[in-house]
Amino acid sequence: MCGRYSLGVRMVFVRRRMQEQGMPVDEAPEDDEIRETYNFAPGYYGAVYRADTPDHGHDEQSQNGEGESTTEAHQDNTTTTTTTEKTKYKIQKMRWGLIPFWTKRQPDYGSMMRTINCRADSLAENKGMWTSMKRKKRCVVICQGFYEWLKKGPGGKERVPHYTRRKDEGLMYLAGLWDCVQYEGSDEKLYTYAIITTDSNPYLKFLHDRMPVILDPGSDQMRKWLDPHRTTWTKELQSILKPYTGELECYPVSKEVGKVGNDSPDFLVPVNSKENKSNIANFFANASAKKGMTATKEVGGEEVKSESRETVDGEWTEDNAPKPIPQDDELSSKDLKRKLSTGEGPRHESSPPATKRQKSLSPIKDADKEQKHVLPGNRKMRDATRNKTSTSPTKSKSRAKQAAATTANKGSKRITDFFKK
Known part of the structure; x- marks a missing residue:
């Protein structure tokens, strides 16, 4: 679940938008450091929002002590404000596919794929590989929306990609975990992340039984999730990892998104929409009328005016397909081929005269x-x-x-x- 998402906007826009939503950004990567694509796949370097804390944190005792005092402080609004002002937050470049800090050598691609997601229910108990990360390395993954494939037909052989985004077309923030690893014999640090998934809400049940944990920008849940002083895993933190209750929009998109490496703003457009370039009804439309239709407006960006795109079922039918050119019913296919080769057969109105055809x-x-x-x-x-x-x-x-x-x-x-x- 959640093996592909969209991030087709620049970091300068993301930073400005997050600050407008009340989320401080003290540091952010340059535009060319983050992969800007409408088809973001595991292994790519994405944008992760987190508190600016040390890579490995403090020892376990200091973490627990700090966590307890901070929990009491959170009951006091004045103390909470003071603590938040001391904390810096940043957008950081990280690779999708979490690799734990204790890893000695670089894992293969298959191993990395197993950690692109983390099940919320696996965090309920204080054991397993996610224990240290859930206490001190919580983050938010920035995207526009995510893809999921609906299985159809006998045995589910047909897979139809669907795109899910916020109803307001704003940036989407997914709860995640991060870590930093340094392989043996290497001086470089590698930052990686995983997206946390939970049960699907009623709106997305038809598509899949799981969905990523979505947090609203500037919400109390997001503030608690990103608070670096909460280093003890509590039921309150666990309760944040629940199905999203806000408004979402989900619709089928082009099957071209299924191939890693394909990239197009049309992947964010409903497959049966008039604005989709793959719709044959628009093949002969004026190209200038469609010029400038990019997915930037899908995020509510300032570059292009936002425009509502509703999914309309049954917009395309086979009745709209081009009709074949009628043939002479009196001639069999064999006779027609013979007569055309000798210049005796019937000609379509658009065909050149027989003399011109013979000259060529x-x-x-x-x-x-x-x-x-x-x-x-x-x-x-x-x-x-x-x-x-x-x-x-x-x-x-x-x-x-x-x-x-x-x-x-x-x-x-x-x-x-x-x-x-």
């Missing part, structure tokens, strides 16, 4: 450099200027060779005559 067959030139033509099968045709028939180029060459051989034989003698002398 096989042009050659004779000794007088006059244009002549040969039909298929070496058939002769009349010369309109001299009332003579043209000769096949193959036969002309054969006759020329015979004449040259005859001439050569007249001036030569047999080799036996040479020794008689």
Whole structure:
């Protein structure tokens, strides 16, 4: 679940938008550091929002002590405000597919794929690989929306991609966990992350039984989730990982999104929408009318005006498909092919006249450099200027060779005559 999402906007826009939503951003990567794509896949470097804390945190005792005092402080609004002001938050470049800090060597791709998601129910108990991360390395993954494939047909062989986004078309924030690893013999640090999933809400039950945990920007749940002073896992933190109750919009999109590497703003457009370029009804539409339709407006960006795109079922039917050109019912396919090859068959109104069609067959030139033509099968045709028939180029060459051989034989003698002398 949640193996592909969209992030087709620049970091300068993301930072400005988050600050407008009351989320402080003290540090952010440059635009070219984050993969800007409408088809974000595991292994790509994405944008992660978190508190600016040390990579490995403090020892366990100091964490628990700090967590307890902070929990009491959170009951006092004044103390909470003071603590929040001391904490800095940043957007950081990280790779999708969490690798724990204790890993010695780089894992293969299959191992990384197993940690792109973390089930919320696996965090309920204080055991397993996620224990240290859920206490001190919680984060939010920034995106526009996520993809999920609906299984249809016998045995679920047909998979139809669906795109889910916020109803207000704003940025989507997914609860996640992060970690930092440094392999043996390497001086570089690698930051990675995983997206937490939970049970699907009633709206998305038809699509899949699980969905990512979505947090509203500037909400109390997001503030608690990102608070670095909460280093003890509590039922309150666990309760945040629940199905989303806000308004979402989900619709089928182009199957081209299924291939990693494909990238297009059309992936965010309903597949049966008039704005989708893959809709054959719009194939002959004026290209300028569709110019500038990018997914930036899908996020409510300032670059392009936002526009509502509702999914309409049954908009495309086979009745709108181009009709085949009618053929002459009196002619069989075999007779029609034969007559067309000889220039006798019927022609469509848009076809060129028979004379022009014949001229394009096989042009050659004779000794007088006059244009002549040969039909298929070496058939002769009349010369309109001299009332003579043209000769096949193959036969002309054969006759020329015979004449040259005859001439050569007249001036030569047999080799036996040479020794008689």
